[in-house]
Amino acid sequence: MKASELAKKFAVNVNTVRHYVRSGLIKPEKDASGYHRFGHDEVRQLSFILRARALGFTLDVYDSCFLMLSRASLFVRMRVN
Numbered sequence: 001m002k003a004s005e006l007a008k009k010f011a012v013n014v015n016t017v018r019h020y021v022r023s024g025l026i027k028p029e030k031d032a033s034g035y036h037r038f039g040h041d042e043v044r045q046l047s048f049i050l051r052a053r054a055l056g057f058t059l060d061v062y063d064s065c066f067l068m069l070s071r072a073s074l075f076v077r078m079r080v081n
Contacts, residue, residue, distance in 0.1 A: 003038065
């Protein structure tokens with residue numbers, strides 16, 4: 001989905017989505033035309049960001065939490081395999 005579609009899904013301004021992309025919190029793939037395409041992972045990330053923001057967390061705190069969760073997930077996958 002495009003940035004505008006993602007923004008509409010979460011009732012936020014498209015510039016909010018673009019801000020999170022520029023800051024590196026969301027890392028969508030680009031299509032052949034160079035446009036960002038947001039998939040399931042990016043939808044989950046934006047959902048988490050917006051919930052964290054609603055709870056009063058700063059983006060720095062979110063970034064740290066997401067990094068820890070990513071590392072924990074990687075560790076679990078390594079242990080399972």
